Amino acid sequence: MTWLVTGGAGYIGAHIVQAMRSEGKTVVVLDDLSTGHATRIDGVPLVHGSVLDYQLVEHTLRRHAVTGIVHLAAKKQVDESVRLPLYYYRENVEGLRRLLEAAIATDVEAIVFSSSAAVYGAPTESWVTEDTQCSPINPYGHTKLTGEWMVEAAAAAAGLRYANLRYFNVAGCSSPTLADLGGANIVPMVLRRLDAQQAPMIFGDSYPTQDGTCVRDYVHVADIASAHAAAANALAGGDIKALTANIGTGVGYSVREIVETLRVITGHESDAWAEPIVAPARAGDPPRVVAATDRIRDALGWRARHDVGQMLTSAWEGWVANRGR
Numbered sequence: 339m340t341w342l343v344t345g346g347a348g349y350i351g352a353h354i355v356q357a358m359r360s361e362g363k364t365v366v367v368l369d370d371l372s373t374g375h376a377t378r379i380d381g382v383p384l385v386h387g388s389v390l391d392y393q394l395v396e397h398t399l400r401r402h403a404v405t406g407i408v409h410l411a412a413k414k415q416v417d418e419s420v421r422l423p424l425y426y427y428r429e430n431v432e433g434l435r436r437l438l439e440a441a442i443a444t445d446v447e448a449i450v451f452s453s454s455a456a457v458y459g460a461p462t463e464s465w466v467t468e469d470t471q472c473s474p475i476n477p478y479g480h481t482k483l484t485g486e487w488m489v490e491a492a493a494a495a496a497g498l499r500y501a502n503l504r505y506f507n508v509a510g511c512s513s514p515t516l517a518d519l520g521g522a523n524i525v526p527m528v529l530r531r532l533d534a535q536q537a538p539m540i541f542g543d544s545y546p547t548q549d550g551t552c553v554r555d556y557v558h559v560a561d562i563a564s565a566h567a568a569a570a571n572a573l574a575g576g577d578i579k580a581l582t583a584n585i586g587t588g589v590g591y592s593v594r595e596i597v598e599t600l601r602v603i604t605g606h607e608s609d610a611w612a613e614p615i616v617a618p619a620r621a622g623d624p625p626r627v628v629a630a631t632d633r634i635r636d637a638l639g640w641r642a643r644h645d646v647g648q649m650l651t652s653a654w655e656g657w658v659a660n661r662g663r
């Protein structure tokens with residue numbers, strides 16, 4: 339079975355490509371390199387182009403006799419999605435629609451779709467299950483929920499097997515060459531400031547949580563990758579036909595805990611300038627978003643293997659190795 343990984347030159351995609359290849363799977367990447375880097379996937383066939391290019395996608399699927407797709411190609415910045423909603427709908431929704439059309443036209447059997455905890459919006463449950471109501475609060479979250487619906491409906495109509503995987507907060511790297519260079523998430527944001535000898539920012543410290551700062555479920559990107567490899571195996575073998583599942587650890591850490599751990603890892607725990615600055619809370623930041631992980635454990639036998647210390651240390655090592663890039 340040959341797998342097409344769209345967005346495979348991106349931060350998460352490159353980890354998935356590595357995990358699938360290490361299991362002996364044949365992988366082809368399609369990526370427009372808008373935020374990805376070809377150097378992350380040395381030695382892997384790379385088709386340079388957009389999922390919006392139907393002819394290219396269909397040709398790629400036929401040429402490589404692709405029977406499974408892992409679809410990551412998308413835009414992912416919440417604030418940008420608020421400013422440029424139609425761009426997000428084009429890239430994330432129309433891109434997936436065309437991909438699904440090409441997949442069905444070429445008899446692809448299975449698809450793994452990269453969804454997000456953003457589909458839940460601002461949940462009130464202590465642990466978010468897949469049955470928690472989906473009420474996304476920004477265009478990015480809307481595009482991911484719409485994507486899930488499209489995958490589900492198209493799969494039912496065409497007999498495709500699918501897994502919609504909702505990632506919680508992804509961080510870390512399995513090697514510095516695969517590090518997250520985007521910097522839009524909390525871990526790279528804090529590392530950037532500490533490395534420039536600037537105080538890290540915390541947005542809001544009067545939430546109803548143990549230390550007043552937001553609590554999130556941080557999952558190592560290598561664990562995200564192993565979940566995709568497990569989903570690909572289960573779909574290929576026909577063990578699962580339809581799955582929507584969270585990928586998280588089930589454990590929440592506050593923003594202050596993450597910042598303090600990063601201060602220790604970077605050697606700035608006793609520097610007065612590295613005391614976090616508390617800025618006003620951002621609109622739409624829910625107090626606590628932590629995954630219930632029973633469904634993915636039961637369906638795929640998967641659980642996260644890395645702890646938060648390993649995740650943050652690897653993120654720092656990746657940051658140092660890529661300074662100035």
Ligand SMILES: NC(=O)c1ccc[n+]([C@@H]2O[C@H](COP(=O)([O-])OP(=O)(O)OC[C@H]3O[C@@H](n4cnc5c(N)ncnc54)[C@H](O)[C@@H]3O)[C@@H](O)[C@H]2O)c1
Nearest residue numbers: 345347348349350370371372373374388389411412454508
């Ligand atoms: N990083 C996170 O915390 C997180 C959390 C939940 C979900 N996700 C989802 O995971 C996926 C990957 O995220 P990432 O963090 O690796 O981001 P990334 O920006 O590093 O990767 C996205 C990849 O897709 C490519 N791409 C973008 N638009 C494309 C298009 N139209 N055609 C072809 N290629 C295109 C980019 O060049 C890049 O290589 C995205 O779908 C994102 O929404 C990420």
